[in-house]
Amino acid sequence: MSESPPPPPSWSITSIVNNTVQFLRLPVLASSSLAVIASGLLYFKQNELIYPRNIPTDARTNVPIPRQFGITDSEDLQLPTPDGESLHAFFMRPSKKSLAPDVTILMFHGNAGNIGHRIPIAKVLQDVLGCNVLMLEYRGYGLSSGVPDEAGLKIDAQTGLDYIRQRTETSNTKIVVYGQSLGGAVAINLVAENQDRGDIGGLILENTFLSIRKLIPTVFPPARYLARFCHQYWTSEEILPKITKVPILFLSGLKDEIVPPSNMTQLFGICQTERKVWRTLPNGGHNDSVAEPGYFEHIHSFITEEVVDED
Numbered sequence: 001m002s003e004s005p006p007p008p009p010s011w012s013i014t015s016i017v018n019n020t021v022q023f024l025r026l027p028v029l030a031s032s033s034l035a036v037i038a039s040g041l042l043y044f045k046q047n048e049l050i051y052p053r054n055i056p057t058d059a060r061t062n063v064p065i066p067r068q069f070g071i072t073d074s075e076d077l078q079l080p081t082p083d084g085e086s087l088h089a090f091f092m093r094p095s096k097k098s099l100a101p102d103v104t105i106l107m108f109h110g111n112a113g114n115i116g117h118r119i120p121i122a123k124v125l126q127d128v129l130g131c132n133v134l135m136l137e138y139r140g141y142g143l144s145s146g147v148p149d150e151a152g153l154k155i156d157a158q159t160g161l162d163y164i165r166q167r168t169e170t171s172n173t174k175i176v177v178y179g180q181s182l183g184g185a186v187a188i189n190l191v192a193e194n195q196d197r198g199d200i201g202g203l204i205l206e207n208t209f210l211s212i213r214k215l216i217p218t219v220f221p222p223a224r225y226l227a228r229f230c231h232q233y234w235t236s237e238e239i240l241p242k243i244t245k246v247p248i249l250f251l252s253g254l255k256d257e258i259v260p261p262s263n264m265t266q267l268f269g270i271c272q273t274e275r276k277v278w279r280t281l282p283n284g285g286h287n288d289s290v291a292e293p294g295y296f297e298h299i300h301s302f303i304t305e306e307v308v309d310e311d
């Protein structure tokens with residue numbers, strides 16, 4: 001298409017990430033919840049374990065805003081879902097539309113915290129790519145209403161995508177769905193359901209798992225005998241192979257201590273889509289892979305080579 005874009009400004013990536021990595025160091029598990037498991041209430045309490053939306057403790061009330069991170073062109077939204085919830089979201093326009101002005105990234109976060117904690121990631125994506133970003137907060141998280149569960153989060157994801165499709169300035173952009181950890185499962189499901197319209201230009205998966213049920217015995221050892229009572233499935237290993245039309249980038253932190261990197265390797269192996277890209281972060285842990293060298297360069301290359309350049 002156009003001449004090859006300049007390399008991303010890595011100095012700014014590093015400084016932004018270093019300044020804000022504290023926000024990303026969110027615990028994935030609530031250790032106090034182990035007591036809950038021990039008391040045998042897993043069946044009823046598993047949502048608190050799988051969706052620890054009160055970590056950190058003020059995560060339901062204190063949501064950092066884009067302006068705190070120097071993003072001036074953004075909107076604070078409440079998106080209504082078809083089943084009556086209201087989802088908090090940020091829509092951000094880049095300050096300079098350079099490399100990928102016709103791309104909108106839809107971000108799905110991991111299972112702790114809120115969207116405010118991930119604004120530094122959105123900022124780097126904008127700085128590197130010059131794209132629009134929609135950050136969506138699942139039901140029950142941050143300033144969104146409701147209680148999270150698998151069926152609800154699927155509705156939330158669809159609500160975010162439909163919003164991008166309907167909003168005038170984004171309706172003709174290529175949509176890149178980006179999910180970290182639990183957000184990866186949310187993203188896989190959404191893309192599998194929506195690939196036919198042809199407006200999803202890419203899928204980015206970071207440190208996500210084969211299924212929740214497979215995760216429970218290792219991540220919550222006391223609960224290993226109870227995994228079969230788990231009513232949250234997130235069966236990415238069954239759904240991912242249904243995606244055939246959308247290029248996929250796999251970002252795997254090889255030091256992931258929560259989800260073994262072999263889960264990502266296996267997902268990559270069963271992935272049937274025409275173009276798939278595998279990239280590793282050799283020192284990346286579960287929640288800090290984003291701060292590893294090369295992370296945003298991999299996303300930059302994927303979007304310029306597989307999404308923007310594609311037609």
Ligand SMILES: *[C@@H]1O[C@H](CO)[C@@H](O)[C@H](O)[C@H]1NC(C)=O
Binds near residue numbers: 210
């Ligand atoms: C995936 O991760 C789960 C949870 O840690 C683990 O039990 C399982 O063995 C892993 N599977 C593969 C193929 O890596």
Ligand SMILES: CC(=O)N[C@H]1CO[C@H](CO)[C@@H](O)[C@@H]1O
Binds near residue numbers: 025
């Ligand atoms: C680097 C980092 O912050 N890692 C944390 C990720 O989450 C786990 C699980 O809660 C913590 O133990 C790590 O310290």
